[in-house]
Amino acid sequence: DAKTTQPTSMDCAEGRAANLPCNHSTISGNEYVYWYRQIHSQGPQYIIHGLKNNETNEMASLIITEDRKSSTLILPHATLRDTAVYYCIVRVPNSGYSTLTFGKGTMLLVSP
Amino acid sequence: GAGVSQSPSNKVTEKGKDVELRCDPISGHTALYWYRQSLGQGLEFLIYFQGNSAPDKSGLPSDRFSAERTGGSVSTLTIQRTQQEDSAVYLCASSLTLAGTGELFFGEGSRLTVL
Numbered sequence: 001d002a003k004t005t006q007p008t009s010m011d012c013a014e015g016r017a018a019n020l021p022c023n024h025s026t027i028s029g030n031e032y033v034y035w036y037r038q039i040h041s042q043g044p045q046y047i048i049h050g051l052k053n054n055e056t057n058e059m060a061s062l063i064i065t066e067d068r069k070s071s072t073l074i075l076p077h078a079t080l081r082d083t084a085v086y087y088c089i090v091r092v093p094n095s096g097y098s099t100l101t102f103g104k105g106t107m108l109l110v111s112p
Numbered sequence: 113g114a115g116v117s118q119s120p121s122n123k124v125t126e127k128g129k130d131v132e133l134r135c136d137p138i139s140g141h142t143a144l145y146w147y148r149q150s151l152g153q154g155l156e157f158l159i160y161f162q163g164n165s166a167p168d169k170s171g172l173p174s175d176r177f178s179a180e181r182t183g184g185s186v187s188t189l190t191i192q193r194t195q196q197e198d199s200a201v202y203l204c205a206s207s208l209t210l211a212g213t214g215e216l217f218f219g220e221g222s223r224l225t226v227l
Contacts, residue, residue, distance in 0.1 A: 036216075043116070043203050043218030044155065087154070102147075102155035 003027070004088045009107040012082075018075040020106050022088030025069045031092050033064060035073045036102070037084040044087065044102070047073065078110045114138070116219035118204050124225045125194055133189045133222045137206030144187050145207075145216065146179060148200040155203065161187060173198075194226045 005023040012018040024033065034049040048055055048062045050071075055062045061074040075082055087105040117136040125131050137144050146158040158171045161181040172178070176194075181187040191198055201223050205216040 034215075041220075043205070043220050044216075045218070046215035049215070101157060104154050 003090050004103060006088050006106045012078045012110050014080055014110055014112050015077055018078040018108055020073040020086050023070045024090045027068050027090050031090045033071050034089040036087045039084040080110050083110045084108060116204055116206050116217055118219040118222050120222055122223045126227050128193055130192045131194055133202050135187045135204030138217055141206035141208055143207045143209055144181060145205045146189050147203045150200040196226045199224055199226045
């Protein structure tokens, strides 16, 4: 059962902000939101995670709505190298990694 | 090396043959995971290890699949009597511990093609 819903694909112009949405309307109180990305022919790469507060690191920002039913990953200045499939995942830490389930993700295409 | 290392990077085999895929996790990482990714699909969880122990093997697709980890380090995923539907990229990941919110570090994967 998919616990998250993401658009299949998105386009973004190089240098602009890429805002990738994720719906997780059935998220429970102790589940975190994780984002990973997978560049073509590479293994997935961790980006960021959060519980309920907005988070920022050197790669991206994560905005989680107050009701926690959705979130947005923001790449502030997208580059061509950000073209990848972006996965939004919800899970409870310590619950076993069978729960780290990757869906189809969003294919982000960054164009010149 | 600094990252998760997998070998072989590519493997072509004939249907019915056995294959072994190897994963060398980041030094000091106690948790290790195997996933597979079929063409155009998301990642499918297979199995994880905490140390040398695999508490949950329910993700393995069939009894032709087995995995072991020795010395709390290198892991081997073995597929016996390969079938064409086993063709996929097999990804290994490791994390510092199983518990907590720690991120997974993935290898580049082993691409298996069963003819």
